[in-house]
Amino acid sequence: MTAVGIDAIEIRSGKLKLDLPGTFAPQKGDDPEKYTKGLGLTNSSFPDVYEDIVTMGANAAKRLMDRKGLTPDDVGRIDVATESAFDHSKPVSTYIAGCLEGVYDDDFTHANKGERKFACVAGTQAVDDAYNWIRAGRNRGRSALVIATDTALYARGDPGEATQGAGAVAMLIDADPDLVELSIHQGYGSKDETDFLKPNQQFPSVDGKRSMQVYLSRMREALEDYESVSGKIYLDDFAYAPFHTPFPGMVRKAALLAYRHVIRDTTHEDELAGEIGRQPREDEYADREAYEEAIRGYMDELKTTDQYRTWYDDAVEPTLGLAREVGNWYTGSVHIARVSALRNALERDREFVGDTLLVASYGSGAQAEIHAETVREGWREEIGALDVDEQLAARYDLSWDEYEDVHDVHEYDKDLDREVEAFTPPDSEFVFTGWGRMNERQYEYVE
Ligand code: COA
Numbered sequence: 001m002t003a004v005g006i007d008a009i010e011i012r013s014g015k016l017k018l019d020l021p022g023t024f025a026p027q028k029g030d031d032p033e034k035y036t037k038g039l040g041l042t043n044s045s046f047p048d049v050y051e052d053i054v055t056m057g058a059n060a061a062k063r064l065m066d067r068k069g070l071t072p073d074d075v076g077r078i079d080v081a082t083e084s085a086f087d088h089s090k091p092v093s094t095y096i097a098g099c100l101e102g103v104y105d106d107d108f109t110h111a112n113k114g115e116r117k118f119a120c121v122a123g124t125q126a127v128d129d130a131y132n133w134i135r136a137g138r139n140r141g142r143s144a145l146v147i148a149t150d151t152a153l154y155a156r157g158d159p160g161e162a163t164q165g166a167g168a169v170a171m172l173i174d175a176d177p178d179l180v181e182l183s184i185h186q187g188y189g190s191k192d193e194t195d196f197l198k199p200n201q202q203f204p205s206v207d208g209k210r211s212m213q214v215y216l217s218r219m220r221e222a223l224e225d226y227e228s229v230s231g232k233i234y235l236d237d238f239a240y241a242p243f244h245t246p247f248p249g250m251v252r253k254a255a256l257l258a259y260r261h262v263i264r265d266t267t268h269e270d271e272l273a274g275e276i277g278r279q280p281r282e283d284e285y286a287d288r289e290a291y292e293e294a295i296r297g298y299m300d301e302l303k304t305t306d307q308y309r310t311w312y313d314d315a316v317e318p319t320l321g322l323a324r325e326v327g328n329w330y331t332g333s334v335h336i337a338r339v340s341a342l343r344n345a346l347e348r349d350r351e352f353v354g355d356t357l358l359v360a361s362y363g364s365g366a367q368a369e370i371h372a373e374t375v376r377e378g379w380r381e382e383i384g385a386l387d388v389d390e391q392l393a394a395r396y397d398l399s400w401d402e403y404e405d406v407h408d409v410h411e412y413d414k415d416l417d418r419e420v421e422a423f424t425p426p427d428s429e430f431v432f433t434g435w436g437r438m439n440e441r442q443y444e445y446v447e
Contacts, residue, residue, distance in 0.1 A: 004134050005177040005373065006127070007143065008068050009339060011388045012060035013326055014151070014166035015424045016046035017395040018403050024162065027400050039162060040248025040320065044327035046398065047151055047166045049409045049422050050431040053084050053092060054443060057149035058099035058430040060170035064145075065100070067385055068172060072100065072108045076142030079114050079129055081122035081331040083198065084150045086412065086441060091115035096147060099430045099443050119196060120244050121363030123148030123169070123331035130173035131182055143174040148331035153410060155203040163247045165327025169335040178378025180338075180357070187226025187370040189218035196364030202412050211364055212250060216257050218368035219243075219360060223261055226370040235262055238372070239345070239355040241315050242337035244362040245323040251337075254360070255316045256303050260295075268307065276301040318344035325392055334361045338373070342383045345375075353377055396423040 018024055020041050021032030035041050047056065057080060065071075080093040087095075093113040101107045116122040116129065123146070130144030149168035154160035195211035198204050227233055241258070243251045263269045264279055280294035302308050321340040329336060338359060345352045357373045398406065405420045426446040436442045 002175045003177060003181040003374075003376070004131050004175050005173070005181040005376070006171050006179045007174040007177040008064055008172040008382055009179060009335070009386075010060045010064040010067070010170045011322075011332075011336060011339060011386060011391070012056045012063070012168045012170070013388065013391045013395065014045040014047040014051055014056065015391075015395055016048055016398050016406060017043045017392075018046055018164070018398050019043055020162065023398065023400055023403065035162060038249055040252070040324060041163065041327060042324050043395075044164045045166050045325075045329075045392075045395065046164070046403070046406055047410060048396070048424050049406065049420055050426060050433075051166070052086075052410075052432050052441070053080075053082050053149040053151055053168070054095045054099065054441065055430045055432055056166065056168035057092065057147040057170065058096045058443070060149075060168045061096060061100060061145055061147055062103065062430070063387075064170045064172055065104075070143070070172075072104050072106050072111070074143060075108065075111055075145050076139050077112045077130060077133060077144040078108065079116055079126040079144065079146050081116040081126040081146070081148045082150055083117070083119055083122070083330050084152070085115065085117075090440075092149070093147070095441065095443070099445070102443075103445050118367060119363030119365050120246070120330045120333055121361045121367050121369055123333075123335055124359075124361035124369055127171060127173060127182070128186075134173065134175055143172050146171045146173055148329070148335055150330035150332060151410060152328045152330045153203060153407065154206070156404075156407060158203070158206065159208050160204065160206045163328045165329050167326055167329045167332055167336070169329070169332035169339075171335065178376055179342075179382045180373040180375055180379070183230070183372040183374070185226065185230045185371065187222040187224070187229065188367065189221025189223075189225060190367040191218065193364070193366035195366060211246075212253065214364070214366045215244075215246075215250065215362050215368070216254060218362060218366050219254055219370075220257060220261060222360070222368035222370040223258060230372070233262060233358070234266065235259070235268065235311055235315070237356060238315060238358040239350075239352065239375075240319055240341035241358045241360065242319040242334055242341050243316070243360045244334040245320060245337050246328045246333065248320040248323055251316065251320060255312055256299055256308070258360070259308055259311060260299060260302060272302070272305055272307055275305060322388065334359065339383070339386070339388070342375075342379060343386070346380060346383050352379060394424075398423070
């Protein structure tokens with residue numbers, strides 16, 4: 001069976017940054033370590049006044065197409081995943097295709113375009129759609145462009161304000177891919193939950209603590225479902241485990257849960273038994289409460305063991321590098337976790353072809369998905385071509401007053417009583433230019 005997966009990837013960060021320990025914490029009267037150690041975040045990326053989900057998505061897609069030498073005729077499908085759409089009818093992919101058609105000679109008339117919505121897991125779902133389309137043989141030799149793009153902004157004063165971010169990830173899905181092959185096996189955990197939602201509103205209603213519980217429950221179900229098709233998995237099977245990362249502190253909790261699950265009934269559990277005992281089994285306890293209490297005690301000890309720390313430091317910590325610098329990119333978040341892992345492998349000059357990743361996506365509302373990915377021959381060149389370090393280094397560092405201004409600019413219903421100038425000069429990129437006759441957002445390419 002021909003391999004299908006991610007052929008190329010590009011990242012586009014918002015061009016502004018908010019320093020969380022340096023600028024945000026003092027304003028909130030918080031200890032900076034709440035952000036750096038507790039949530040695990042240093043900075044958030046923010047969109048400049050002329051940036052939005054369309055410009056970031058189109059800029060990522062253009063760089064990807066130029067780098068891979070593609071024209072619109074090579075792309076048979078454009079799917080956008082976002083939780084930040086400003087249009088309830090016309091998909092964001094049409095706006096992005098419109099931007100791209102402005103700079104290429106031919107057009108995307110032949111391409112199927114759509115928009116995927118299921119909170120943060122939608123980016124992975126759009127990759128799935130592309131995978132299925134190619135596997136079904138409907139692609140006529142063309143590739144699919146998947147763009148996960150979000151401005152993850154929260155209302156001012158909401159606890160989620162600490163975990164904001166803005167950026168886009170463009171991925172080319174193709175047969176015989178250069179970067180990673182996707183596994184045919186998948187696991188799901190999916191339930192109707194009310195943890196994070198935006199019913200006819202721009203900023204989310206979030207029950208952050210509940211969302212964390214729901215994330216962990218759906219992940220456990222997805223892991224069990226994945227094992228029901230793949231067979232028992234072992235930690236040594238995977239070089240890295242990129243998780244959806246709303247903030248790195250969340251992944252710290254999810255990784256511990258996954259580790260406990262995966263080592264149960266294995267030699268890893270036996271090896272630890274002398275130090276911290278065996279894992280509690282439910283049938284050994286009088287009721288659920290007593291069992292859960294015992295599990296919490298076991299987890300507290302597990303996370304201090306050398307065995308767990310070594311796995312976490314090798315397989316999980318390297319996936320958090322970009323998230324610490326950019327915050328939550330919603331649909332793009334798990335995809336920058338994958339990129340962080342691959343960048344770590346490159347930095348370590350790791351022999352990596354044929355190694356596998358265990359990729360765990362999550363979307364509030366709520367659904368988790370788990371699959372494996374196998375690293376392909378071209379990974380080194382693909383990851384080496386990214387310019388994300390340059391983008392992050394070039395971000396404009398917002399003062400508190402500037403942050404308030406730019407947040408107001410991006411709030412659709414806010415009547416601004418002042419002009420807010422761009423903080424950075426646009427340079428060879430798509431920019432937002434204003435609203436049109438039918439209330440559509442308009443764009444142009446600035447040389
Ligand atoms: N030093 C070190 N750690 C500190 C600290 C300090 N001085 N102060 C606090 N912390 C830790 C806390 O113990 C906590 O870690 P823990 O959960 O492991 O105990 C963490 O920092 C966060 O502190 P907390 O008081 O819980 O923060 P909060 O009440 O302001 O809110 C969230 C945190 C995550 C609930 C909030 O940011 C949120 O709602 N984010 C949005 C989540 C979201 O969008 N979910 C949906 C998408 S998946």
